[in-house]
Amino acid sequence: VTIVGSVASGAEIVAGGSIHVYGTLRGRALAGTMGNASARIFCSRLEAELLAIDGFYKTAEDMEPELRGKAVQIWLEGETFKVGSIA
Template sequence: MNQSLVVFKGVKGGLKVYINGDGDIEQIVEDLEKKIKGSRQFFGNSQINLIFTGKRLTLQEQQNIVDLISREIEVGSITFEMTNPDIPAADYFEFFDGIDEGMTRFVRGTVRNGQRIYYEGNVVVIGDVNPGGEIIAGGNILVMGTLRGVAHAGATGNHNAVVVAFSLQPTQLRIGGIIARPPEDESVKPSYPEIAYVKDNILVIEPYLPGKGK
């Protein structure tokens, strides 16, 4: 197959990556890896915001792509613009927009390595989320402890959702289709709660100040 499965196009604020739907995921990842490595000199040390479009990808396929790219270049935000009907039924919710109020699941105790929590509304963890633990919510995520695992709020595509934790140290943070990773050189962790939300299509993390709002 001579047709390129991955096409880069520079856009305002980042790089758009078109994925051809004709290839399987192994071919796509291989093509993407070659292009990323071949363009490393162009990217330099700057953080690059990436927007993926084209082939619909499962959550696991998106994760594999994020892991690959993060090993090769400095990544700012990663957005997947496609909807995702290919994900397993257990991972898919009807659209939920109860961001300010609505159904909420409370999880008491630590979310451990390998444990995955799914809920179509908001999720409140009264405890910690360990590395390898994962929270996926249609609404907001609140961790009344340390978040060291993966958090995906607004999983149905709602970018108004937020993630709040007493100590925000995630391995991956995602709101809607926008993904961000914490800086690897951030050795000193803040001693105050933080909130993550989407602003101008970028995932922002800042101190949580009650009463201030987003």
């Protein structure tokens, strides 16, 4: 799923594959919902309430504070969330 613009707080994006948000991600993003552990989440500005890939979740409280407001990509390695800055 590709979104050109921002995702509001309270909104939810659900995709069987990867999610690309070319704007601020404030709501919830659930990628890989059909068992796709290789799905990724990309956003221009991370302010998400919740991230999920293949059933593994990370809430806003669990996210590294230094990544908030940054352009990032999120992926799974095993059962661990990995977050990388995109610059």
